[in-house]
Amino acid sequence: MTDQEDRIIKINIEDEMKSAYIDYSMSVIVSRALPDVRDGFKPVHRRILFGMSELGNTSNKPYKKSARIVGEVLGKYHPHGDSSVYFAMVRMAQEWSMRYLLVDGQGNMGSVDGDSPAAMRYTEARLSRLAEEMLKDIEKDTVDMQLNFDDTLKEPSVLPTRIPNLLINGASGIAVGMATNMPPHNMTEVINGTIAYIDNRDIDIEGLMQYVIAPDFPGGGFIYGYQGVKDAFETGRGRVIMRGRAEIEMDGNHEKIVVSEIPYLVNKAELIKHIADLVGEKKLEGISNVNDESDRTGMRIVVDIKRDANANVVLNKLFKLTALQSSFSVNNIALVKGRPHTLNLKQMITYFVEHRHEVVIRRTKFDLQKAEERAHILEGLIIASDNIDEVIAIIRGSKSPQDAIDGLISRFSLTEIQARAIVEMRLRQLTGLEQDKLHAEYEEIKKLIDYLNEILVNDELCMKVIKDELIEVRDKYGDTRRTEVVYSDVEMNPEDFYADDEMIITISHMGYIKRTPLSEFKTQHRGGVGVKASETRDTDFVEYIYPASMHNYMLFFTQKGRCFWLRVFDIPEGSKTAKGRAIQNLLNIEADDKVNAFIKVKGLNDPDFVNSHYLVFCTKQGVIKKTRLLAYSRPRQNGVNAITIREDDKVIEVLLTDGNSEILMANRKGRAIRFHETDVREMGRTATGVRGMRIEEDGSDEVIGMIAMSKDSPEETIMVVSELGFGKRTRLNDEDGEPVYRITNRGGKGVKTMNITDKTGQLVSISNVNDENDLMIINKSGITIRVKVADLRIMGRATQGVKLINLGKRNDQIASVCKVMSEKEEDEVIEDGELSENTDVVNNIDESSENNPQSEE
Numbered sequence: 001m002t003d004q005e006d007r008i009i010k011i012n013i014e015d016e017m018k019s020a021y022i023d024y025s026m027s028v029i030v031s032r033a034l035p036d037v038r039d040g041f042k043p044v045h046r047r048i049l050f051g052m053s054e055l056g057n058t059s060n061k062p063y064k065k066s067a068r069i070v071g072e073v074l075g076k077y078h079p080h081g082d083s084s085v086y087f088a089m090v091r092m093a094q095e096w097s098m099r100y101l102l103v104d105g106q107g108n109m110g111s112v113d114g115d116s117p118a119a120m121r122y123t124e125a126r127l128s129r130l131a132e133e134m135l136k137d138i139e140k141d142t143v144d145m146q147l148n149f150d151d152t153l154k155e156p157s158v159l160p161t162r163i164p165n166l167l168i169n170g171a172s173g174i175a176v177g178m179a180t181n182m183p184p185h186n187m188t189e190v191i192n193g194t195i196a197y198i199d200n201r202d203i204d205i206e207g208l209m210q211y212v213i214a215p216d217f218p219g220g221g222f223i224y225g226y227q228g229v230k231d232a233f234e235t236g237r238g239r240v241i242m243r244g245r246a247e248i249e250m251d252g253n254h255e256k257i258v259v260s261e262i263p264y265l266v267n268k269a270e271l272i273k274h275i276a277d278l279v280g281e282k283k284l285e286g287i288s289n290v291n292d293e294s295d296r297t298g299m300r301i302v303v304d305i306k307r308d309a310n311a312n313v314v315l316n317k318l319f320k321l322t323a324l325q326s327s328f329s330v331n332n333i334a335l336v337k338g339r340p341h342t343l344n345l346k347q348m349i350t351y352f353v354e355h356r357h358e359v360v361i362r363r364t365k366f367d368l369q370k371a372e373e374r375a376h377i378l379e380g381l382i383i384a385s386d387n388i389d390e391v392i393a394i395i396r397g398s399k400s401p402q403d404a405i406d407g408l409i410s411r412f413s414l415t416e417i418q419a420r421a422i423v424e425m426r427l428r429q430l431t432g433l434e435q436d437k438l439h440a441e442y443e444e445i446k447k448l449i450d451y452l453n454e455i456l457v458n459d460e461l462c463m464k465v466i467k468d469e470l471i472e473v474r475d476k477y478g479d480t481r482r483t484e485v486v487y488s489d490v491e492m493n494p495e496d497f498y499a500d501d502e503m504i505i506t507i508s509h510m511g512y513i514k515r516t517p518l519s520e521f522k523t524q525h526r527g528g529v530g531v532k533a534s535e536t537r538d539t540d541f542v543e544y545i546y547p548a549s550m551h552n553y554m555l556f557f558t559q560k561g562r563c564f565w566l567r568v569f570d571i572p573e574g575s576k577t578a579k580g581r582a583i584q585n586l587l588n589i590e591a592d593d594k595v596n597a598f599i600k601v602k603g604l605n606d607p608d609f610v611n612s613h614y615l616v617f618c619t620k621q622g623v624i625k626k627t628r629l630l631a632y633s634r635p636r637q638n639g640v641n642a643i644t645i646r647e648d649d650k651v652i653e654v655l656l657t658d659g660n661s662e663i664l665m666a667n668r669k670g671r672a673i674r675f676h677e678t679d680v681r682e683m684g685r686t687a688t689g690v691r692g693m694r695i696e697e698d699g700s701d702e703v704i705g706m707i708a709m710s711k712d713s714p715e716e717t718i719m720v721v722s723e724l725g726f727g728k729r730t731r732l733n734d735e736d737g738e739p740v741y742r743i744t745n746r747g748g749k750g751v752k753t754m755n756i757t758d759k760t761g762q763l764v765s766i767s768n769v770n771d772e773n774d775l776m777i778i779n780k781s782g783i784t785i786r787v788k789v790a791d792l793r794i795m796g797r798a799t800q801g802v803k804l805i806n807l808g809k810r811n812d813q814i815a816s817v818c819k820v821m822s823e824k825e826e827d828e829v830i831e832d833g834e835l836s837e838n839t840d841v842v843n844n845i846d847e848s849s850e851n852n853p854q855s856e857e
Helices: 002-007 013-033 043-054 066-076 082-091 129-135 165-169 187-199 227-235 268-280 311-321 345-386 388-396 401-412 416-423 432-457 459-477 518-522 607-612 823-832
Strands: 103-106 124-127 145-147 154-156 171-174 179-182 222-224 237-243 245-251 254-261 287-292 301-305 325-331 333-336 339-342 484-486 502-508 512-517 542-549 553-558 562-567 595-601 614-619 623-628 651-657 662-667 671-676 703-709 717-722 726-730 763-769 773-779 784-788 814-821
Touching: 013 043, 013 171, 043 066, 043 082, 043 124, 043 129, 043 154, 066 082, 066 124, 082 103, 124 129, 129 459, 165 187, 165 345, 179 333, 187 345, 187 459, 227 237, 227 325, 245 311, 254 311, 268 287, 268 301, 301 311, 311 325, 345 388, 345 401, 345 416, 345 432, 345 459, 388 401, 401 416, 432 459, 502 518, 512 518, 553 651, 595 651, 614 703, 651 703, 662 763, 703 763, 717 773, 717 814, 763 814
Parallel strands: 222 484
Antiparallel strands: 103 124, 145 154, 171 179, 179 325, 222 237, 237 325, 245 254, 254 301, 287 301, 333 339, 502 512, 502 542, 553 562, 553 595, 614 623, 614 651, 662 671, 662 703, 717 726, 717 763, 773 784, 773 814
16 A cells, blocks of 8 residues: 555646646647748648658649548658548648649539538549649758657658748648638749848838738639738738629619629638528618529629619628628738747748758758769769779779779779779770760769859858749749739728618607608608608607708717717618607617707718818806817717716707807896807817806706807797797897897896796797797697797797797696797608708707607617
8 A cells, every 4th residue: 555655646736737738739839730930831731742742642643542642641640630631631722722722633622612522532632733842852851850750750840842832822720829810922922022032131021012912812802901911911910801803784774793703711602691691681682682603614693683772882781791891810820940929021031031041051062962972983983984994904803893892992092982883884884975974974063063062152142042943933833913902991981881862850859760761752742741640659749850861970969968970871760650769779878868959961071061160069057169060070989078068067959050150048037148159269079168148046047048040041030938838039130130139248147038927937948930930839748739930920029928828737837849840841841852061950859858768669
């Protein structure tokens, strides 16, 4: 028992696991998953090519069964699964996987549709001519040989490749804790870049990129945008966007998209199935059929487009939703002297040139040794031919070959090697012609020895040899680029996915929004459309209706001072009878926040427009702020701070102005202040603003609204409404052009805009209206009444106004008042559908309304 205990070594399991896993991971990294920077091969590929070469399975010999090749590689060099060896060999024979084939396969080697190759007993293979260039001179001690797995044979640790295989064919592999993913490149470009590096070792990556343009994928297609390529060349990591080659063709009276090339490593059959699935799920509209018409002449995927669909829009959606546009994440990790390194373009070329330099030097030393050995023998043969009679006499007089060798050594001071060569010389070499040949060969060998010695001592000559061999390979196997580069770093615009169709946007008082195609309205008769056809709640109504195009922007402003953007195409589409979606559910708004205003603009890319227009904010505490629209022209997914709001304050109005408007602000006490917007200096996006109107500080007062008016539009009047149902219209200026509301500086208390009494109640609304508008008046009890503005006469500024509605319940009050289009105007908007630079604003989506859209959907 004691002896047994003595034989048990106690170890910490954590330490054992750590060391065992490190050993395993290093084995995977070095001996399986990562390529060597010199020849660009993982061990399995190197062993397959070497095994085929040793088998005599070269390009000028008949094909051999794949099973024969796999057996050779398994039995001698690679003791792993047969399928791993076979699939690695097959991949080197697939023209859609490898940019330059290294194996010449015969039989079913799989397909771009993901079909498996036939079993190895059915297929045949041999080395390609290019692979032979990678094995050339391997017998000349150009690379280190190592023992195989059972120490019975030698195998190369690296191939003496003449081509920069790591760059031209790329590599991919997953190790432990790291992975490599390297794209293929064009051989002509890579060799030209390598030659440029040899000529100028100080060339930078940008200089090399003049030769090596970008990756070159076997399937062709496009590289879309150059920044990812640049990053990959400079740092060894980058994201290259690949696109298939697709063209729009006319077939009779409808269009079709024809795809002739797909991105690298994309499975064609799965791509077509995915397109069909998207069509079936209604995620991709406008497609009637998808067919694969590929044959031996090339790839051809035909996507039939419906007659009413836009082929460009469908194509852009295919790029966005399917693998027709894919990305290749470059991660250039390779083994440098047995250690993994992330490499940039120059480093990969440098290490290849260093490897070639070592190969050429070792090959030269080998050739030199052979040449010197031959020269040594030739010197002996020449001595013998010059003294042939005496040599014959010595040989004839000797009892044995060894005696003859010894006799020649002592007579002519030869070495044993020379004497042995003379003894073994054939009689035909005694003829005069053969003797001349000996002298000529000796002279040639002497020249060769001098040349080889020169290569060893002169580095420039060595580099010239490398260059000449590269040029020879390039001229023999180089070809033109297959993948085109689109030099654009602009990502696909969302507009690309939507035709710029005309829409009608409707927004209800309670914050429900939708877009409806204008064409849906145009098929209807006048009068039965728009607001009357919408299914709104009993207490809700369409507050605004206006034309827009799919590419317009909507800016939404919340009471907490946040700004959000939506494109019209992001607004859910609904029929003219649909209720729409709550705005709250379309934006990333906080639970205790809500939209109080929005603005529509044609676009935010026009520098003249965004620099000449301003957003004017108003808060309930009387703060006003003016900021150039440019500050809000860069949309963010989660919105931005549009104004800094104090804790007890909130945004109530946002207006878009051209810098020349008259601003009017009104408070609950029935006062209004008028000043020109130039009195408000321009501020930054996150500024708090300045005082626009002074209000009572006891908390009983607040600003209830702000309007912007042009003094040159006499048809517009100011409408104020009080909480007990009184209202009146007043002109901005009288008929003589004198101001009814006198112009003051901002920050004052203003002038009386309505005579507030116990009978009228406090002010709840101010708006600019004309005879074509209607007022929608909402009571706190939920009753909604529509009043025609044209029925209200224009009155003086300080009057009490007239009773607009009778409040039935004793404690009922007006909750909010909204200006809406008259029904006649709605029809005109829908019929015209004209899109203008005008901007429309919806305000007063009042928090006192009973139903909050935030709780909807």
